[in-house]
Amino acid sequence: MLEAKNLTKRYGKHTALNNLNLTIKPGEIFALLGQNGAGKTTTINLFLGFIEPSEGWASIDGVSVVEHPQQIKQYLAYIPETVMLYPNLTGIENLEYFSSLAGFDYSKKELGKLLSTAGLQPQAFEQRLGGYSKGMRQKVGIAIAVAKKAKVLLLDEPTSGLDPKASNEFSEILKTLAAKGTAILMATHDIFRAKEVATRIGIMKEGNLESVLHACDISANELEALYLKTV
């Protein structure tokens, strides 16, 4: 479970995130929408412990991000817009390396199964990452998250630049992970993808979480209209 309580980040006089109160339960996919500079990445970076809050706190399963940064790293997986992996290693070698860093020792067969579950085609397993498409790299990122048994998945613009098919596959994988109990927070500019994949959607403006909706209560067109009205 992800929790933010009065979470605030200021840079000098500028408030990047203002008094965020948010709980994301296991099995939930929460999509954060908002214009450039709304505070989406700041929110994710506070959960990751990349930056410290000015006020309030962020926690994962009740464990404070600021007080227990090492413990938090075991709980979460992060998929940025471009997943950073080793281009000279193959898909399976990257997965092996990153899961061993997290303390897991998988057999080749288990690693292959993890990559398959993330949607990667078997012929790509032994190919170097340098030749992978963005969608393929995202799948290795997902496989790493599953290999780490991450309770929480943080994603920053994960589908930007993916073609519609890859983006759709990615959404399906997120839904499968959520169904297994992962709590997912995803920052995105893609209103339609947010409506399609998320259980709840938050719209941010100038550091404030202006509204939170259940995806099932609103059509994509209504969401777009509300978004445009809010930002």
Ligand SMILES: Nc1ncnc2c1ncn2[C@@H]1O[C@H](COP(=O)(O)OP(=O)(O)OP(=O)(O)O)[C@@H](O)[C@H]1O
């Ligand atoms: N290191 C920093 N120093 C000063 N201001 C910062 C810093 N990082 C972010 N900001 C400011 O905080 C605000 C929120 O930025 P943030 O990156 O969270 O927005 P965002 O919603 O993720 O935008 P985008 O969609 O462009 O990624 C912006 O006004 C940004 O300029």
